[in-house]
Amino acid sequence: MNTSPSNRKANAFHAQAKNALNDATLKQALRSATDTFAERRSAAIAAVPDWEALREQARLVKDATVARLDHYIEQFADNAEQAGATVHWARDGKEACAIVQKIAEDNGATRLVKSKSMATEEIHLNKALAERALEPVETDLGEWIIQLAGETPSHIIVPAIHMTRDQVGELFVDKLGIPPSNDPKTLCAHARERLRSHFAQADLGISGVNFGVAETGSILILENEGNVRMTTTMPKVHVAVMGIERVIPRFKDLEVFLRLLPRSGTGQHLTTYQSILTGTDSAQDSANGQGPEQVHIVLLDNGRSKIAVDEKMRETLACIRCGACLNACPVYQTVGGHAYGTVYPGPIGAILTPQLAGMHEAKPLPFASSLCGACKDVCPVKIDIPSLLLELRQRAVEGTDHEPATKRSFFESMSWRMWSWFMRGPKRFRFASAMARLGQSMPLVHRLVPPMAAWHSTRELPRLAKRSFRNTYKGPSK
Amino acid sequence: MSSAREQILGTLRSQPGLKVPPLPDVMTSASSDATPIAERIAAFTAILNKLGAPVDVAPDMTAAATRITEVLAQHNASSLALSDADEVLAIAQTLPATIERIPHDAPRESLLRSHAGLSTAQWAIAETGTLALVSRHERHRLSTLLPDLHIALVPASRMLATLGDAFVRIGPNGAPDAPTITFITGPSRTADIELELIVGVHGPKALHVVIVADA
Numbered sequence: 001m002n003t004s005p006s007n008r009k010a011n012a013f014h015a016q017a018k019n020a021l022n023d024a025t026l027k028q029a030l031r032s033a034t035d036t037f038a039e040r041r042s043a044a045i046a047a048v049p050d051w052e053a054l055r056e057q058a059r060l061v062k063d064a065t066v067a068r069l070d071h072y073i074e075q076f077a078d079n080a081e082q083a084g085a086t087v088h089w090a091r092d093g094k095e096a097c098a099i100v101q102k103i104a105e106d107n108g109a110t111r112l113v114k115s116k117s118m119a120t121e122e123i124h125l126n127k128a129l130a131e132r133a134l135e136p137v138e139t140d141l142g143e144w145i146i147q148l149a150g151e152t153p154s155h156i157i158v159p160a161i162h163m164t165r166d167q168v169g170e171l172f173v174d175k176l177g178i179p180p181s182n183d184p185k186t187l188c189a190h191a192r193e194r195l196r197s198h199f200a201q202a203d204l205g206i207s208g209v210n211f212g213v214a215e216t217g218s219i220l221i222l223e224n225e226g227n228v229r230m231t232t233t234m235p236k237v238h239v240a241v242m243g244i245e246r247v248i249p250r251f252k253d254l255e256v257f258l259r260l261l262p263r264s265g266t267g268q269h270l271t272t273y274q275s276i277l278t279g280t281d282s283a284q285d286s287a288n289g290q291g292p293e294q295v296h297i298v299l300l301d302n303g304r305s306k307i308a309v310d311e312k313m314r315e316t317l318a319c320i321r322c323g324a325c326l327n328a329c330p331v332y333q334t335v336g337g338h339a340y341g342t343v344y345p346g347p348i349g350a351i352l353t354p355q356l357a358g359m360h361e362a363k364p365l366p367f368a369s370s371l372c373g374a375c376k377d378v379c380p381v382k383i384d385i386p387s388l389l390l391e392l393r394q395r396a397v398e399g400t401d402h403e404p405a406t407k408r409s410f411f412e413s414m415s416w417r418m419w420s421w422f423m424r425g426p427k428r429f430r431f432a433s434a435m436a437r438l439g440q441s442m443p444l445v446h447r448l449v450p451p452m453a454a455w456h457s458t459r460e461l462p463r464l465a466k467r468s469f470r471n472t473y474k475g476p477s478k
Numbered sequence: 479m480s481s482a483r484e485q486i487l488g489t490l491r492s493q494p495g496l497k498v499p500p501l502p503d504v505m506t507s508a509s510s511d512a513t514p515i516a517e518r519i520a521a522f523t524a525i526l527n528k529l530g531a532p533v534d535v536a537p538d539m540t541a542a543a544t545r546i547t548e549v550l551a552q553h554n555a556s557s558l559a560l561s562d563a564d565e566v567l568a569i570a571q572t573l574p575a576t577i578e579r580i581p582h583d584a585p586r587e588s589l590l591r592s593h594a595g596l597s598t599a600q601w602a603i604a605e606t607g608t609l610a611l612v613s614r615h616e617r618h619r620l621s622t623l624l625p626d627l628h629i630a631l632v633p634a635s636r637m638l639a640t641l642g643d644a645f646v647r648i649g650p651n652g653a654p655d656a657p658t659i660t661f662i663t664g665p666s667r668t669a670d671i672e673l674e675l676i677v678g679v680h681g682p683k684a685l686h687v688v689i690v691a692d693a
Contacts, residue, residue, distance in 0.1 A: 029672070032673075036673050054505070061502060064498075064500060067497065069490050073486075077483075083657070090482060091482045091486060141668045142671075145670065158669070158673065159670070163671075165671050165674075192678070196680075199680075215652060216652070224667050224679075226681025226682070227679075229660065230623065230680055233623065244486065250652060251652050252506055252645050254645065255504075255642050255645050256505050259641070266669070269525075269606055272664050272666060273662060274661035275660055276648075276659040276660075277657065278654050278658075279657055281658060282657075285613070285657075289583075289586050289589075291658060305489035308490055311496050314496075
C-alpha cells in the first residue's frame with residue numbers, strides 16, 4: 001500500500017504498522033532514538049530528589065485548571081489583551097487557519113516563518129496557508145527537513161526521528177544543491193545559513209505555546225535552537241497558536257512545569273531558551289526591531305472543550321506534550337510515528353486523536369497498545385493512559401451518542417455468547433476446560449479454526465496446566 | 479468572533495455538575511537554598527561548562543574588560559553588538575578602538591553581520607546555569623541572539639540559588655516584570671539529526687559568561 005503522507009490514515013493503522021515493520025532502516029533509527037531518549041530521561045530525573053512531588057503538584061494544578069477551564073481561559077484572554085496582544089477564538093481548525101490567513105493578508109505579509117507547534121500541525125495550517133500562497137518556512141531544523149521532504153513529523157519532539165543522516169544528506173543535495181555530505185554538523189551549517197535569510201526577510205512569524213498564564217496573559221515557549229526567539233522577535237507580526245488547555249493559573253506555577261517538561265522530553269534539566277512573552281513591547285522597542293509591533297494569540301478549541309466536560313476523559317487535557325510516552329511505548333518503538341497516521345502518535349496520540357478527530361477517524365488507535373503501562377509510569381503529569389485507552393475501547397465497540405457501535409463478526413459474537421454460557425455453570429465450565437485441554441494437545445486446531453486462527457497469527461496462547469487448580473486442590477489424582 | 483468565544487465557553491460550562499478539585503498552593507524552591515555566592519558561582523560554572531560555555535570570574539570591571547577583549551580576539555570577532563545596559567555601555571568604552579561597536583538600535587543589517595554580542599543579565603540561576611534577561615531593564619533581544627558569540631557580563635550579586643528564586647525576582651507580585659523575559663542556558667543547540675548534538679544552529683554558536691565581583 002502507498003504510505004505517502006497524504007494517504008496515511010489512523011484507520012489504516014494495521015496496514016501502516018505492517019509496512020513499518022518491514023522497514024529495516026526505520027527500525028534501526030527508532031530503536032536507537034527511543035533508547036537514547038529513555039536513558040537521558042532516566043539520568044535526568046534520577047538527579048531530582050522530589051520528582052514524585054513535582055509530578056503530583058503538576059497534576060493537581062492541571063486538574064484544577066481543566067475543571068475551571070472556562071474561568072482560566074477567559075482570564076488569560078482578558079489579561080493578554082490588557083497587555084497589548086490581540087486574542088482570537090477558534091472553534092475548529094478551519095476557523096483558526098482562516099484567522100491566521102486574515103492576519104497575514106491584513107498586514108500584507110507574504111514571507112512567513114514558523115517555529116515548531118503541534119497545534120498548527122493538528123489544524124494543517126501550512127496547507128491552508130499554502131492555498132493562499134502564504135506557506136510559512138519551517139525553521140526548527142527537524143521540521144524544516146520534514147518540510148523539504150514533503151513529509152509529516154513522526155515524533156512530537158524530534159519530528160525527523162525516522163530519518164537517518166544519509167537520508168537527510170541526500171535530501172539536502174537534492175533540494176538545496178549542496179555538495180554531498182552526511183555529516184550532521186555540515187548539514188546544520190547549511191540550514192543555519194539558508195534559514196537566516198528567511199528570518200531576515202520575514203514579515204510574519206508563527207509559533208506555538210507551551211504554557212499560557214491566566215493571571216498575567218503571558219505565554220512561555222521552550223526551545224533549544226533559537227528559532228523560536230527569531231520567529232517571535234524579528235518579524236513585525238507574531239501569531240501564537242495555543243490550544244485552550246495550555247493555560248495554567250499562576251505565573252509561579254511555571255517553575256514546576258519547567259522542571260518536568262525538559263527532563264521528560266529530551267532529558268535536559270532545562271532547554272537552552274525559554275521565552276516568556278507578555279503582550280507587546282513598547283512602540284519604541286518595536287520600532288527598534290526589539291520585538292514585533294503586533295502580537296496575536298489564536299485560542300484553539302478543536303474538540304478540547306468537549307473533552308474538558310467529559311469526566312472520564314478530561315485528564316487527557318493535562319498533557320504537556322513532552323513525548324516521553326512515545327519513547328517508552330513498545331508499540332511506538334516498533335512501528336514509529338507515521339504508522340499511527342495522525343499528527344499525535346504514540347500512547348498520547350491514541351487517546352487524543354479519537355477524541356479530537358472523532359472515533360470514526362481513529363478506531364484502531366485505542367487498540368494499538370498492549371496496555372503495559374510504561375506510558376503511565378513516565379508521564380510527568382501522571383495521566384492514566386491505559387485506563388483511558390480501555391474507556392475508549394469500550395466506546396469504540398459499544399458506540400456513543402455521536403458514534404456508531406462496531407459491528408462484530410458472526411464468529412466473534414458467537415464466541416462471546418458461548419464463553420458467557422460456559423462460564424455460567426460449574427459443570428459447563430469443567431466441560432469447556434476439559435475441551436480446551438484436549439484442543440491444546442492437538443497443536444494445529446487453534447491455528448486453523450477461525451476465529452482463533454486470526455488471533456493466533458501474531459500471538460501465542462498461554463498453555464493451560466495439565467491439571468486444573470481445582471483438581472490439584474482436591475488431592476493427588478487417583 | 480465573539481460567537482466563537484461564547485460557544486467555546488458555553489461548551490465548557492455545559493456540565494456544571496462536574497467535580498472541581500481545588501487549586502493547590504504554588505510549589506516553589508524560592509529561598510530554600512542559602513548557599514553562599516561563591517558556591518553558587520561554582521555550581522553555575524560547572525553546569526555551563528558541561529554545556530560547552532566557559533565562565534570567568536573577574537575581580538573588577540578593568541579585569542572584565544581585558545577578559546572580554548581576549549575572548550573577542552579568540553573568536554576573531556571585530557564587531558560587537560551592544561545591549562543598552564549601563565554596564566555594557568560603560569565597558570564598551572574601554573575596549574580597544576579596533577572593535578566596531580554596534581548599538582542596540584542600529585539597523586538590522588549591521589546587527590545581523592556583527593560577530594559578537596555583549597549584554598548583562600538581570601539574574602543568573604546557579605541551579606540551572608541560566609541567565610535571565612528582562613527587557614524592561616535591558617534591550618537584549620537581538621544582541622544576544624544574532625551574533626555567533628554572546629558574551630554576558632554578570633555582577634556576582636545577581637547570582638541566585640534556584641529557579642524559584644528567579645521567578646520571585648522576574649515576577650514580583652506574580653506578574654512578569656517586562657514584556658519579554660528570556661532565559662538562556664548555554665549556546666544554541668539541536669539534536670534533530672539522529673539525536674547527535676550540534677551546537678549553534680540558529681542562535682549563538684558560543685556563550686561566554688564573565689562574572690564580575692561587585693564594586
